[in-house]
Amino acid sequence: MRRPAVPPAIQISGPEGRMDHYIRAVERAGGAPVPGYAPEPDSHCLGLVLCGGGDLDPAWFGQEDRGSHPPDSRRDAAELALVRTWLSWGRPILGICRGMQVINVALGGTLFQDLGAERAALHQGEEDVFHPVRTAPGSLLEGLFGENALVNSAHHQGVDRLGEGLVPAAWAPDGTLEGLEHRSLPVVGVQFHPERLPNGGGDGLFRWLMERAVQR
Template identity: 40%
Template sequence: MKRRPLIGVPTLPFQRRWADMQLEDMGGEELQYFWLLSRLTEKIICAVRTAGGLPLPLTPTEDERETAKLASRLDGFVFAGGHDIAPSFYGEENAGSHAPDLARDHFETALCRAALERDKPLLGICRGCQLLNVVLGGALIQDMPSVDEKWKLHNRPDVTRGYVHDVKILSPWLFPSRNGGAMLVNSMHHQAIGRLSKRLQAAAVTDDGVVEAVIAPAYRWAVGVQWHPECLADDDAVQAEIFRMLVDKARN
């Protein structure tokens, strides 16, 4: 029987944040957003489990020693979607970023850096893809529609389980079974990679110039995708493949 690798999935402390919002009487839109994040995290956990891994949800900690121990003891990581990364983490002022979560930013940048230092396999999804770029010295487009009106089409949270646009696969390392070409993905983001880290390569792009996936060739397996494969993996074998690759690399 194959060993089931432990895959860390950093998450928000949903119960605490949900309670805080109820006490503060925040609007329905914000509550709906947190509900979406919780569902996306659940989807990631299910996709990792289906791929043969043992998912372990991780909540933020300020203890750097604890973060280092997590990076050492776990076999791989998935960094999920969520709030915009604070622009200060890539040396910019706020120019359209929405409600950064500094506790999560500090924890996930430290954990991602520690995982890379230990050459642990990792997958970044949406915010997680952007996080990988920031940790390796890149920067982000803070609000895509403010830069180009047509980029509004990239933010479609109403189509989580459907397809919104094509991406062109540039690297066979991303989806070996496809050997390049194009494929349809969903899309739920108003930010994207701006200045690409010199330690990353674009692995998928859109016709309108957005970097949709990245790889870090110097590491064993470090991949970021801007779309949400966890929402499609139940019915789309190609999207499920990315979780199988993560688990296989973590197992070995």
């Protein structure tokens, strides 16, 4: 990718003091990070990254609490508003881990509040758990990672019913959805953590974000 003369500003929404990996990934891809906790939509930015973090309040997708961790209501509301605003702008969004779940809920989807003990070994650990994924034929994720890839997970929730306009793009061996894409808008979500894959293995997703940002 030929880098623009002025790096595109990329808004990053995440937990306070825990965005360093995301910031560095955006910088490696040629963007100018604009990080913040529960920020307002910044119209000067050309792309959006939604970081990982805690659970969404199940009330946002019409459910009672059945295994969710205590929510951060301020962050929930801010990030759902970010997604809806950026969708209206038609600007690219990359959602990572919790960020993928925020995208899904913003578009009317639901979540598994707890994947359960039978899936925990593949997705939860003291550090990232590495496992294979299978990507959907013809998807952006297939183009970036190939038909099969080794990725890193750290989550106990997952996407259940997909939101409007979203299609599945990658799966773990246990069937857990590990990636989604929008049918017509520049929106991608991954349940794994490309910002901290070894040897820059996830940098292609951030380069995709930059490419789409400078096309707007």
